[in-house]
Amino acid sequence: MGVRGYGATRNQAFEQAGLALMQVILDPERVEERESIEFQCEAPDDELLLVDWLNALIYAMATRHLLFRRFEVRGEGHGIQARAWGEAIDPARHRPAVEVKGATYTELYVGREADGRWRAQCVVDV
Template sequence: MENFKDSELQLAPCKYEYLDHTADVQIHSWGNTLKEAFEQCGVAMFGYMTELPYVEIKQSAIIEAEGHDLESLLFHFLDELLFLFSCEPNLICSKLDIQEFVTEGEELRIKCKCYGEEFMIGKHPQGTEVKAITYSAMQIVNEPDTKKFELFVIIDI
């Protein structure tokens, strides 16, 4: 993990929302590109766990995910982010930068640099624990007329 003393990185604008769902929560994210929609979905998951304005950029980590189609790629991407938070040092991220995004061919893959800091109760307001990512009602929507990509993912809380 790389350490940061000063936050020189600009946070991306918020392009996600939380939708009501029976016993779980649905993340709806969007972007001008599919890559941006994936980044926003990951940030939204972290935002459900704490209030992101309290998260400083002090460390970074790299995660990688693979999938056989876009839905499995999204699932494994979010699962790797959840694993990053669940293991020491419990990195909570307020910025994601997908550096490699291969969405064509047989092996789809993502390499993402994650920026944030160790989650600390007292500093970071405790949101809701995310237990798992699900495939249930997962959607990846490309609207060519609006040049907008949308993702819908239900997370188990």
């Protein structure tokens, strides 16, 4: 399953990739914003940074039993700070289809399109 985010900036594309990640699991509209957590990631380049960012979300979901619906990514260069809003998973109400277990380097790309928009994508494993 692939996730792809577009945005006017790299960080916006990362936010959209986070939303696409949620879409693999469920309809994010079913998630309410009841709590938020902060993330920090650092990597040698933008592509590894995207994988690290998605894996940080996956780890938080797995260990804190959370689902997210909104993301805010800040920072420049090869480090980002981010915040994700969501709530504790309730299987009966959220009806998640599948667990995403990791972001991969397959079809991994972070860069600018001809129209100036940023695209951030990779395959995630379920």
